[in-house]
Amino acid sequence: MIGNETGNTVIDIENAVVSYREDIALRGVSLRVKRGEFVGIVGPNGAGKTTLLTLVNGLARLLQGQVSVLGCQFTSGTGHVLRKKVGYVAQMMSLDPRMPMSVHDVVMIGRYGRLGLFKRPSKHDHKIVDKVLELVSMTPLANRPIGHLSGGEQQRVAIARCLAQEPEIFLLDEPTASLDWKSKMDILELVKMIHQSQKLTTLFVTHDLSAIPVSCNRLILMKDGFIWNQGGVSELLTDTQLSKLYDMPVHMVQRHRQEAVAA
């Protein structure tokens, strides 16, 4: 553990104002997340969802407010230390198909931050990599070049790399974007299984209503850099709420949701 956590709270954000490039991306956001909680963060593009995640792993530019993650106060110098304990899965990256790295190599990168400078991966690190590859059902492809995998497989590897970090917080930023329906469902199922088996504090960002993990304990709706509403999944995922969130007439929200279900 990095510092003193207050009670069971692992993420404590107070009135954070954050800039992204020339814009203000978060305008006074406050959020508390307890250890083991599974939080879904939903909102349209540009709502500040990704920026909220970068605040948790110390990559954001905090202009105002207080942020404490795993008991560690946000300052520009603490980022590296914190990131070793926070796993981050981004959207599918475009990879060079001829990149000279195997699946095993990529997952091992998850161990590198923890290992620190001048240390080479030990047997123990290789064992952890094998274990997480097994967990995400990628053992048969361990020696495959990373660029040869499908989108869904690459995201499984990204999740494995994250777990190899043995993180205390698990951040997922649109992990199902640009995946087909089947791969999307597989990834959601995998995230759910990981949360349930490891009780890992999980923040899951998506703009895609068909990719909201139903198992999350709490849903946060974001819009224009604010937390617009939060509560239980069934309570918030109503046509009326979504019509206000996405500035869309209720009948259109209903139609889109029906289409999403049919797809």
Add this chain to the structure above:
Amino acid sequence: MDLSILSYQFMQNAFLAAFLGGIACATIGVFVVLMHMPFIGVCMAHAAFAGALLGAWLGFNPLLGAFSMSILSAAIIGPLADRGEMNPETSVGAIFSLMLGLAFLFMGLMPVTKSVALELMWGSILTNTSSDIILLAIVSVIVVGLVSLFYKEIQATVFHRDMALSVGIPASVVFYGILFLTGATITVSLRSIGGLLIFSLILNPAAAAYQFTYSMKRMFFLAAIFGVISGWIGLLFSYFFNIPSGATIVITSSIIFIIAIAFSPKRKVKRWQAKNSAEGMHD
């Protein structure tokens, strides 16, 4: 083969320079190829060339000028590529042409002999002095040493900078470190290979190695082997046909690259995959 040429001191120096320069340039080339930054490398090489000519014109050590200008260009280009807000190639292109313009300006302003300028342009590995070799050796050892020492940080950064950053690796420090080493390597190889040609010796061996392996470690080894072979074969051609060594070395490295492309097993895999997926579609 007649080995008597090796009894000459200048030939021994040249072979040693080709060996050291080949390894250092090829190692840097692996970064250039995998981080998709060939244009940045070209720009730094021309900045070094301009800096060396500035030194030759104003009467200070050309290598000092080369190193300063190349690092200066990296200091301008690095943040542009870093921000990632737009494709940095437009700005890099502007800086590249400025560097070439400056190089020719300094050459034109030189009062008397232009032989120094021409040597810096296409290189002369046969006139390397012992101090040139020592400098090359120091930089080569530093480049190879740092790559071995920080291999895992480098591997992660080269694979994906944002991802490396997100696992707690200081990816920006690694990136700027790589640019710094690129500047140093270009500077010490300038006299042997020449300012206009050096970039080919950086790019070609690594690009050839890239065709043969899916392991980054092996890519570093193969690139170094191709770099040294390019240097030695080019050197022999230069000696026997009395033609500029920089040109023969660079052309040899280009031929190795073309052969690598033709025989790349990765292309075969692609063809096999294409064939398989075509068959799959018929099913």
